[in-house]
Amino acid sequence: MLVAGWLSPPTLQPRKGQSMSNSIEVRKTYQYRLYRCDKRDQHLRQQINIAGTVWNHALALQKRCYRLTGKYIALSELKAHIAHLRMTTIRYAFWKQLGSQSVQDVLERLDTGYQRFFKKLAKRPPKYKKVHQRKSFTLKQAGWKLLDGNQIQISGRTYKFVKHRPMGGAIKTLTVKRDAAGRLWLFFSVVEQVIMPNEVTPDKIAGFDFGLKTFLTDHSGKTYLSGLHHARALRRLRVLQSRKDKKPHGTNNRKKAAKLISRTHIRVADKRRDAHFKLAHELCDHYEVLCFEDLNIAGMKALWGRKVSDLAFSQFVTILKHVAVKRGKTILQLGRWERTTGKCSGCGHCQDMELRERIFHCDSCGMVLGRDHNAAINICYAGAYLR
Ligand SMILES: [Zn+2]
Structure with a gap:
């Protein structure tokens, strides 16, 4: 049986709605390793640990609230409550070492985890994590600044990173991560324009x-x-x-x-x-x-x-x-x-x-x-x- 057109690859036409100059916006991540400096690294590691503490605290709150009232705490309420604890209590004052946007980011991630679970996209709700196993914290626009060359300022301290390639696009977030070997990395999430060819x-x-x-x-x-x-x-x-x-x-x-x-x-x-x-x-x-x-x-x-x-x-x-x-x-x-x-x-x-x-x-x-x-x-x- 012969199917017409099957023997030779078909000729290609531009897809419908494709214009001549076709540029799209893409989200990209640039990853750089931080130079080791045990003294200063300590502050970054500490912030990662705090992100872990906040995660566990908020998770415990959600669980307790569910046990007592059967309800889920909305993200905005949770954010307000954690911000209150962070600013007014002595017990949680050490959370201030982590920027407010990073704290919010942790809560947003927790909320995303729950929403995925509610929509049956995830099998289990978010879990407790051991603080030293916590991997990262994320900064948005505030709390960091790129300096000349390969230097970056994060919450007031200057760090050097291995700038093995130039970065392009508009930076949206910065994530500081540690891997299982204890190395620290910077992840810049950027938005870039890419031009797609037509012919x-x-x-x-x-x-x-x-x-x-x-x-x-x-x-x-x-x-x-x-x-x-x-x-x-x-x-x-x-x-x-x-x-x-x-x-x-x-x-x-x-x-x-x-x-x-x-x-x-x-x-x-x-x-x-x-x-x-x-x-x-x-x-x-x-x-x-x-x-x-x-x-x-x-x-x-x-x-x-x-x-x-x-x-x-x-x-x-x-x-x-x-x-x-x-x-x-x-x-x-x-x-x-x-x-x-x-x-x-x-x-x-x-x-x-x-x-x-x-x-x-x-x-x-x-x-x-x-x-x-x-x-x-x-x-x-x-x-x-x-x-
Ligand atoms: Zn055949």
Whole structure:
């Protein structure tokens, strides 16, 4: 059976409503590491801890109120109450070390967590967090100032950060974060204008299929492998874990061993993210429109286990979207109902295909092609039609 137009990729037309100069507003994050300075760092760490205390306090209030009256405290009431505690009581006077906007931000996050739970977007309501596990606090417009070079002033103190690249756009918020290895980072959330190109030729449109054997396969059959960094670090992680298990609870040696483990995890994550960024840029070098399948990660994890997490498809898609937006490229994600694996890319014939079959063999036209390659071509065609 031949489907008209299926054999050659369709010509591309600008989408409806697309004007010639097409600029969009995007939200981007710039991340910088703070130089270590134990004395001054202490103040930032202290502020992160206070954010944690405020979170737990407000959460306890919500829980108690619900237990006693069955009601939820509205965000505005909660803000007013916490502000009152912060300004008038001696017991909570230390909250003043954290700016009022940051306190409000903590309460807003807590409220968002509850709203997601009420709307059934989250399975559980927000939880108590150990204060030393609290990761960050956020400043809006006030309380910080960028100085010359690589310096920044945060609540009256000057810090230096590793300015490895220039920042653009209008800064909306600044978040100070600490990671599991105890390093401090600055996250600037900015709004930037990006210009999207209109003219796209068919050779600039590509389809990609994710796989377990090969990380990515594109429509021309080119494969991209994954580093599987976690799998490589697994042996070392096991050794470190058993070393930690031998140390008695509550000792400094145990804490040190735990830190080594989290460092290893962080290095794995760093390497993976770096590889993902490099691949994303490589793909964006070659193509204007990149088509992917919408992934069912939870389902894949149930089927294949840890390896899916190590491949981190969804993290890659997030990074790719980020890079694509920055460079004015388009990412298309097809719906899950789009048939891509069991369909012949030559004639459009559909047939059942088992998971372990690595080669697609068309019953109708006899075409033989790698499973992922065939799917990638289908995704490319479907994406071209979608546009
Ligand atoms: Zn066929």
